[in-house]
Amino acid sequence: MxxxxxxxxxxxxxxxxxxxxxxxxxxxxxxxDPARVMAGPTAPAATVEAIREQLGxxxxxxxxxxxxxxxxxxxxxxxxxxxxxxxxxDVLQYLPATLxxxxxxILLGLALSSLMALLQFTLPRSTAIRLAIVGxxxxxxxxxxxxxxxxxxxxxxxxxxxxxxxxxxxSGPTGFHLLDGLLVGRPDISLDALAHVIxxxxxxxxxxxxxxxxxxxxxxxxVMKQTYIxxxxxxGLSETRVLLRHGLRNAATAPLSIMGMQIAxxxxxxxxxxxxxxxxxxxxYTVQALxxxxxxxxxxxxxxxxxxxxxxxxxxEICQSLADPRIxxx
Numbered sequence: 381m382x383x384x385x386x387x388x389x390x391x392x393x394x395x396x397x398x399x400x401x402x403x404x405x406x407x408x409x410x411x412x413d414p415a416r417v418m419a420g421p422t423a424p425a426a427t428v429e430a431i432r433e434q435l436g437x438x439x440x441x442x443x444x445x446x447x448x449x450x451x452x453x454x455x456x457x458x459x460x461x462x463x464x465x466x467x468x469x470d471v472l473q474y475l476p477a478t479l480x481x482x483x484x485x486i487l488l489g490l491a492l493s494s495l496m497a498l499l500q501f502t503l504p505r506s507t508a509i510r511l512a513i514v515g516x517x518x519x520x521x522x523x524x525x526x527x528x529x530x531x532x533x534x535x536x537x538x539x540x541x542x543x544x545x546x547x548x549x550x551s552g553p554t555g556f557h558l559l560d561g562l563l564v565g566r567p568d569i570s571l572d573a574l575a576h577v578i579x580x581x582x583x584x585x586x587x588x589x590x591x592x593x594x595x596x597x598x599x600x601x602x603v604m605k606q607t608y609i610x611x612x613x614x615x616g617l618s619e620t621r622v623l624l625r626h627g628l629r630n631a632a633t634a635p636l637s638i639m640g641m642q643i644a645x646x647x648x649x650x651x652x653x654x655x656x657x658x659x660x661x662x663x664x665y666t667v668q669a670l671x672x673x674x675x676x677x678x679x680x681x682x683x684x685x686x687x688x689x690x691x692x693x694x695x696x697e698i699c700q701s702l703a704d705p706r707i708x709x710x
Contacts, residue, residue, distance in 0.1 A: 400679055462669060482646055485581040485646065492593070522656065529657065544557065547572060598634070636700050
């Protein structure tokens with residue numbers, strides 16, 4: 381296990397370095413000028429050129445990249461062009477909202493995928509289920525988010541569709557409102573935070589449910605034909621117990637692999653969903669940074685998302701080895 385973790389960490393560091401270098405190379409082809417954004421549209425050319433010199437934008441990309449790596453070793457992600465604040469401080473401010481949304485969406489996606497797979501397995505000829513899966517799976521994420529906001533917020537007014545909390549000036553000890561409401565003895569805050577997170581989390585969870593649910597359904601059909609399943613049935617176990625106790629665990633390997641790919645998609649979909657629902661997280665922060673050609677922010681968020689994806693991939697591989705002992709960690 382220790383050797384496996386060392387290998388994965390070293391490989392993850394290499395992947396992050398490649399990611400950051402690609403982002404650095406892209407700045408040379410982006411037409412927007414961070415120095416002009418920082419100076420303002422009416423600033424004279426001399427002022428813009430001075431800011432470019434101060435930021436080191438006139439130097440070759442490779443030189444800028446190695447300077448960035450030297451600062452990164454000290455935990456310095458640079459200064460945001462848009463907010464004029466350290467990127468590390470901004471990331472820490474917006475990170476809890478994104479983690480809370482991602483965590484709820486993953487749990488919701490896993491629950492929906494299990495329900496979808498079980499319904500498909502027990503009702504294989506249901507036209508309604510097949511049409512629902514095809515419809516959800518073929519809908520782009522931005523359209524799903526807009527439809528959820530329109531029906532459940534604007535039309536029915538069942539759930540809030542913007543922001544993270546209805547209470548103003550609330551600051552909890554952890555930054556996770558679902559948890560902070562319980563920690564400070566205010567369950568009403570936790571319930572309000574739950575109401576706000578449902579729609580954006582559902583928008584992120586539906587693609588997970590379709591992809592993982594399909595994979596789990598296919599795996600269940602193969603697993604339920606195995607000899608040990610017939611043996612379990614011969615012992616007198618009910619079909620429900622056989623399915624839940626023996627079927628799901630042995631069918632979990634392939635769906636876990638699909639889940640790893642879906643986590644990567646979540647990190648990209650966050651930019652769209654947080655923008656639609658005005659969720660104050662890293663996704664919305666990145667969208668605003670892209671509009672301002674704020675390269676330090678893009679680099680900082682890229683690193684954060686990359687780290688979380690690598691950690692999620694390691695966790696999924698460990699779960700696969702636990703579900704199927706034949707899969708070793710190498």
